[in-house]
Structure formats: C-alpha cells, structure tokens
Amino acid sequence: MDAKLIFPYEKTELLKWVALALMLGDHINKYLFNGYYEFLFNAGRICLPVFVFVLAANLSKASRPAYVRTIKRLFIFGVISSVPYYYLGTDLPLNVLFTLLIIVCVVFLIELKSYYAYASSAFVFTAGSAFVEFGWSATALGVTLFYLFKTGSKLLAILALIALSSLYFTNGNHYALLALPLIAFTPCFKVIPRFRWAFYTFYPVHLAALLVIRIPMAAAGYLFF
Numbered sequence: 082m083d084a085k086l087i088f089p090y091e092k093t094e095l096l097k098w099v100a101l102a103l104m105l106g107d108h109i110n111k112y113l114f115n116g117y118y119e120f121l122f123n124a125g126r127i128c129l130p131v132f133v134f135v136l137a138a139n140l141s142k143a144s145r146p147a148y149v150r151t152i153k154r155l156f157i158f159g160v161i162s163s164v165p166y167y168y169l170g171t172d173l174p175l176n177v178l179f180t181l182l183i184i185v186c187v188v189f190l191i192e193l194k195s196y197y198a199y200a201s202s203a204f205v206f207t208a209g210s211a212f213v214e215f216g217w218s219a220t221a222l223g224v225t226l227f228y229l230f231k232t233g234s235k236l237l238a239i240l241a242l243i244a245l246s247s248l249y250f251t252n253g254n255h256y257a258l259l260a261l262p263l264i265a266f267t268p269c270f271k272v273i274p275r276f277r278w279a280f281y282t283f284y285p286v287h288l289a290a291l292l293v294i295r296i297p298m299a300a301a302g303y304l305f306f
Contacts, residue, residue, distance in 0.1 A: 083150060085141075085230065085231060085233050085267025086229060086230050086233050087142075087162045087230075088230075092268070092269045093134075093135045093138050093139065094096045094268055095267055095268070095269075096131050096134065096135055096263070096264060096267050097131070097132070097135050097280060099125070099131065099263065099267065100128045100131035100132055100135070101128075101277050101280070102257065103124050103125055103127055103128050103131075104125060104128040105287060106125065107121055107122060107128065107183075108125075108126065108287065108288070108291060109121070109291065110122060110125070111125075112170075112291045112292075113171050113291065113294060113295055113298060117261060121188055123254065123256045124256070126248070126252045126254065126257045126259075126304070127256060127257065127259050127260045127263060129177065129180070129215050129219055129248070130222065130245055130248070130257050130260035131255065131260050131264065132181065133181070133184065133219060133222050133223045133226060134176070134226060134260065134264055136181055136184060136223060137184075137187070137223055137226035137227040137229075137230055138226075138230055140185065140188060140227055141227055141230035141231050142230075144190070145192065145304075148185055148188070148189040148192070149241035151185050152182060152185050152186060152189065154281055155178050155181050155182040155185065155281075156179075156182055158173070158178055158282070158284060158285060159176060159179045159182055161285045162176050162178055162284050162285040162288055163176060164285075165285065165288035165289040165292045166288055167293070168292055169288065169291065169292055169295065172216045173212060174212055174213050174216070175213045175214065176210050176214060176284075177213075177214045177215070177284075178185075178281075178284060179209065179212075179213045179214075180213040180214050180215055180219050180220070180286035181223070182213075183205060183206070183209040183210055183213055183220050184219070184220055184223030184224065184227075186202075186209070187202045187206050187209075187220060187224055188223070188225075188227050189203050190202035190205060191224075196209055205221055206221075206224070215248060215251050217243055218245075218247040218248045218250065218251060219248070220240060221240075221244040221247070222244035222245055225237050225240045225241040226241050229241055233280040240280070245257055245258060245260070245261075246258065250272070255292060259293060266298075
C-alpha cells in the first residue's frame with residue numbers, strides 16, 4: 082500500500098469555484114440557448130469530474146459523522162433543486178446533487194465494513210446510479226477516487242482513469258479528460274471568504290434564476306436559433 086494522496090484545501094476550494102463557473106456557462110447555454118454554443122457544452126463536461134474529485138478528496142479526510150451530514154445536505158438541496166430542474170424540462174435523470182449523494186452513500190456503506198453493508202453498497206451503486214446524472218461512470222469515479230486518496234494505490238488510479246474515460250458514453254465526447262490538467266495545474270489559492278454552504282445553495286438558486294429568466298425569453302421567442 083502506497084502513501085496517501087493529500088491535496089491542500091486551497092487547491093480543492095479553488096477547483097470547486099472554477100467548476101461552478103463552468104457549470105453556470107453550460108446551464109446558461111442549455112436552458113437559455115438550447116445548447117447552441119457547443120464550446121460551452123464541451124467546457125461543461127469538465128464540471129462533474131472536478132466536483133467528484135473535490136468531494137472524494139474532502140471525504141477521504143472526513144469522519145463518519147461528516148459522511149452523514151453530507152448525505153443529509155445533498156439530499157435536502159437535491160430535492161429543493163428538483164423543483165426548478167423539473168420546470169426547466171427535466172425529470173430524469175435526477176440532478177447532479179443526487180449523483181454526489183449516491184457516491185457518498187456507497188462510500189459510507191463500504192466503510193461500515195460488514196457483509197450487509199457491502200451488499201447494500203452494491204445495490205445502491207447499481208440501482209441508484211441508474212437514475213442520476215452521469216450514471217455508473219460518475220459513481221465509479223467517485224468511489225475509486227475516494228480510495229485512491231485513502232491508499233495512494235496505482236491500481237485505483239488506473240481504475241479512476243477508466244471511470245473518467247467512460248464518461249464518453251454519457252457526454253458523447255472526451256472533454257471530461259480535460260479535468261486532469263485542470264486539477265494538476267490549478268494553483269493553491271486561498272479563497273476568502275469561505276462560504277460553507279456556497280455549493281449547496283448555488284445549485285438550486287442558479288437553476289431557479291435560469292427558470293425565471295427563461296420565461297420571458299421563451300415568450301419573446303429568443304430560445305431558438
């Protein structure tokens with residue numbers, strides 16, 4: 082077993098904000114311009130791997146009670162986000178907060194280290210991933226990254242790369258792989274101030290804002306090119 086991989090908080094926090102900016106551009110393109118700008122769609126494929134990377138890095142240093150808190154927060158804000166998400170035209174798959182929720186649930190169950198928990202984690206992985214954005218590839222990426230951070234195993238690094246590459250089947254392209262140089266070359270930068278709930282609140286708020294903006298745009302006929 083190799084040494085653990087540790088990424089400084091300043092790096093993961095800045096990565097989170099970069100991913101949020103890319104996600105916002107992708108969603109503006111998707112919900113207001115019907116995907117007209119391909120470069121925004123392609124840039125948006127980087128978001129999920131970065132979000133999963135940050136989640137796995139933070140979870141690998143967290144205690145079991147922190148897993149439970151994260152599960153509760155992701156579920157609550159995932160449900161709240163489902164309202165504007167639905168009115169923007171999507172019911173399934175469930176939004177990305179539920180994708181992250183499935184990852185945390187699988188890791189939490191595995192870490193209980195019992196036969197029943199292992200079986201439950203397999204069920205959650207298989208069934209839960211079928212109903213969330215980015216599906217099994219995203220869950221596999223999150224779980225392999227979590228244990229990569231815990232152990233530093235080269236095998237897990239290879240499995241994580243395979244999971245990342247398999248996002249091609251959801252995205253239709255390999256732009257998710259650009260998350261690798263972004264993660265590698267993002268500098269450590271202290272984000273001030275730190276808003277603990279920023280990610281959780283940003284997701285439903287930005288969807289609601291896009292829904293409100295979309296209504297007059299649709300009425301004026303500006304959503305189609």
